[in-house]
Amino acid sequence: MKNKATINNSSIESAGIPKDYKESIAEYIWNGFDANATTVEVNFNYNDINSIEEIVISDNGYGIEFRNLDKTFGFFLDSLKRQSFQRSSYIKGKKGKGRYSFSTFANKAVWNTAYLKDEVILEYDIVIRKENKDVFEDINHVKSKRTHTGTNVILSGIYELDASHFYDDKFSNFLADEFGWFLFLNRDLGYDLKINGISVNYEHLIADNEKKEILIKDGNSDDHSFFITYIRWENRIGDKYYYYFLNDGKRECAKRLTSFNNNAIDFHHSVYIESSFFNNFEAENNISEIEDSLFFKNQNHPVFKTLITRLNGYLNSKQKEYVKGIGADELILKFEKHQVFPKFSNNKYDQDRKKDLVNVIKELYTVQPKIFKGLKEEQERTFVGFLNLLLDTDERENILGIIESITHLTTEEREELTDVLKRTSLSKITKTIKLLENRFKTVELLKILVYTLKKFTTEREHIQKIIEENYWLFGEQYHLVSSDQNFQVMLNNYLYLIDGIEDKKEIKDYDWKRRPDIFACRKRNIPDVMEDSSMLEENILVELKRPTVTLSKKEFRQVDDYLDFILKQDGFNSQKRIWKFYLVSNKVDDYILKQYEAFKDKGKRFLVQQAGRYEIFAMTWDDLFLTFEIKHQYLLDKLTFDKTSIQDILKSKGIQIESNEITSEIINLKE
Structure with missing residues (x-):
């Protein structure tokens, strides 16, 4: 029997029928699932030249009851499903257009459907042809031999499509995208979608x-x-x-x-x-x-x-779990790929700074992802560079105010971000650790020079070069004035550093060519015990001896001569300047021990002479190293650096245990 829809053929053509064959097939699949089917299969056969003869979409749903035919096929832009399941997101066929989607690639569609009535399965066919889509015909009404209900949609007269369109990954991927959520949600009920017997993988x-x-x-x-x-x-x-x-x-x-x-x-x-x-x-x-x-x-x-x-x-x-993990990692990879980060050196300190920056970016992204979205690459570089500058200063917590000027933060987000900026305050910490770690390495390497390799270690070629780069061993507060240079150079450097005097002073004394190993000074406020309101300026001079030399009266007299010479010079002899002289080697003799005893009442360890505004100290390398370790013991205990592995580290870098190589290694350590 032929039936007429409530719209003419040309109106159907202009009503927005899917043009893509994938979308058309999806409409028929959804029709099956809408009819409570648990399995829908798309089957097609093709000949030797890949031409498709027909496409069959089969489901095991409840079928199309004949008494409802005029309410389904008879009404366009309406359907029984719309009336019955208005609130269902996956009732795709509720507008009634899906039944006509075959017309974009096939000449005829037949719905062979079986439904249950009075506990009997009945079967019939519904036919629509491309040239007369507004006419649907119901034929072949019989009592079905099937054991279950369902519908087979048979599309024939295929044109513009061949087997490759269905074996193409684009087709299976499209179906996976369209139906994956539905199949996953209903997987425990055995829902399945197959193409020529193979389940769609989602x-x-x-x-x-x-x-x-x-x-x-x-x-x-x-x-x-x-x-x-x-x-x-x-x-x-x-x-x-x-x-x-x-x-x-x-x-x-x-x-x-x-x-x-x-x-x-x-x-x-x-x-x-x-x-x-x-x-x-x-x-x-x-x-x-x-x-x-x-x-x-x-x-x-x-x-x-x-x-x-x-x-x-x-x-x-x-x-937040996603953003902090995968999302933040992907953002960092993107920044790396597009070279958004400022340039960092490969040394450990710079890499720790970069790690701090990355951690803050990840946490910011976790708290408020919108901050980083919609930025052009140049804007990303500017923003990340700005963050990096703030993190290297005491102003890092001002980042919070800047972020709030860009986007609104909830109270919870603000608290999280505040915690982040406090918790990730690493730059100063890592800088300090880097400094201490390198100083610790310096001390360990020096021990090798002055103990293990003492026979091969000299003052000027090894020890003096190291102390020149690491005079902090004698005090954090000093500035290096000269190293292994004569008194003429030393005086001019000193006056320029302390007083900004550029005029070169000439020293006519016959001893001007003598070369102290290290001369350092500091212009700092030291209370003058003679005058409560007055301040003094402090200077040190270090005389280093090779490890095989024992400090004795001879070495003491040498430093005392330096003292006499300095006090004679007009540019050195202000009463407001105090002087400390250090003698350093591996051992001290009985003369030095007696000097310790003579000046012990002054309450200063290693003191061997004191007169007016100058003091002379004699120390062993062990004294110097132990003083350093005592001062830094708490932080040293926090370091992961293994002191016993120093020689293994050197060997791994191809450095032989030899004085010149160790000297270079220490000098190359950067704070």
Whole structure:
């Protein structure tokens, strides 16, 4: 029997029928699932030249009851499914256009459908031809021999398509994108979609998933159970992200936008909530089907309100988990690829600074991803460079105020960010650790020189060069004036550093060519014991002896001669300048020990002479090293550097245990 639709053929053509064959096939597949099918199969046969004779989309749904035929095929832009399942997101055929989608690539469509009536399966065919789409014919009404209901949509007269269109990965990937969420949600019920007997694989679309149960008490009644299925998709699925509320039959009753639709990050997610609580949900009257959220009379129910609060908290934790992990890592990789980061050297200190910057960026991105979205590469470089500059100063906590001027932060986000900036304050810490670690290495290498290799170590070629770069051993406060230079150079350098005097002073004394090993000074406020309101200036001079030399009266007299010479010079002899002289070697003799005893009442260890504004100290290398370790013991204990591995480290770098090589290694250590 021929039947006429409520619209003519030309109107159907202009009504927005899918033009892409993939979308057309998807319409028929959705029709099957809409009819409660658990399995839908797409089968096609082709000949030797790859031409397709027909395409069959089969399902095991409830079929098309003949008594409803005029309500389904008879009405265009309307259907029985729309009336029955208004609130279901996956009722794709609710507008009634899908039945005509074959006409873009086939001449005829036949629905061979079997349905149950009075416990008997009946069967008949519905035929629509491309040239007369507004006419549908029902024929071949028989009692079916099938054992179950279902519909086979047979498309024939295929044109512009061949077998390659269906074996192409684009087709299977399209179906996976379109149906993956639905198949995953219903996987426990055995739902399946097949192409020529092979199930469509959608697992690669799911980046993460989790199932959990939420219990909520309704007054004095029993707890309501809500079974949550969270899915994070590898790529975007659909244009918005929803909570989907399903009854205990897994049919969607309503949906609601999640709170992460405008976060501008690739957090592609869906949350499905199944519960008998939704069995009796009722739709509000006059709700438009094009609204983003489908509301219902029960939305003000206390249990539902509690559920939404719990869901928001849960999804917020999943979003932060994603952003802090994968999302932040991807952002850093992008910045590396596009050379957004400032240039950092390969030394450990610079790499620690970079690590600090990366950590802060990750934490900022976790707290508020929008900060980094929508920026052009040049803007990214400017922003990241600006962050890097602030992190190297005492102003790092001002970052919070800057971020708040860019985007609104909630109280919770502000607290998190404040904690981040305090918790990741690494630049000063790592700089200090780097300095101490290198100083520790210097001391260990010096020990090798003055103990293990003492026979091969000299004052000027080894020890003097090292101390020149590391005079902090005698005090953090000093500035190096001269190293292994004569008194003429020493005086001019000294006057320029202390007083800014550039005029060169001439020394006519016959001793002007003598060369102290190290001369350092410091212009600092030292209380003058003679005058309460007056301050003094402090200078040190170090005389280094090779490790095989024992400090004796001879070495003491040498330093005492330096002292006499300095005090004779007009440019050195102000009464406001105090002087400290250090003698250093491996051992001291009895004369030096007696000098210790003679001046012990002054309360200064290693003192061997004191007169007016000058002091002379005699120390062993062991004294110097131990003093350093005592001063820094607490921080040294925090370091991971293994003192016993120093020689292994040198060998691994191809450095032989030899005085010249060790000297170079120490000099090359950078603070």
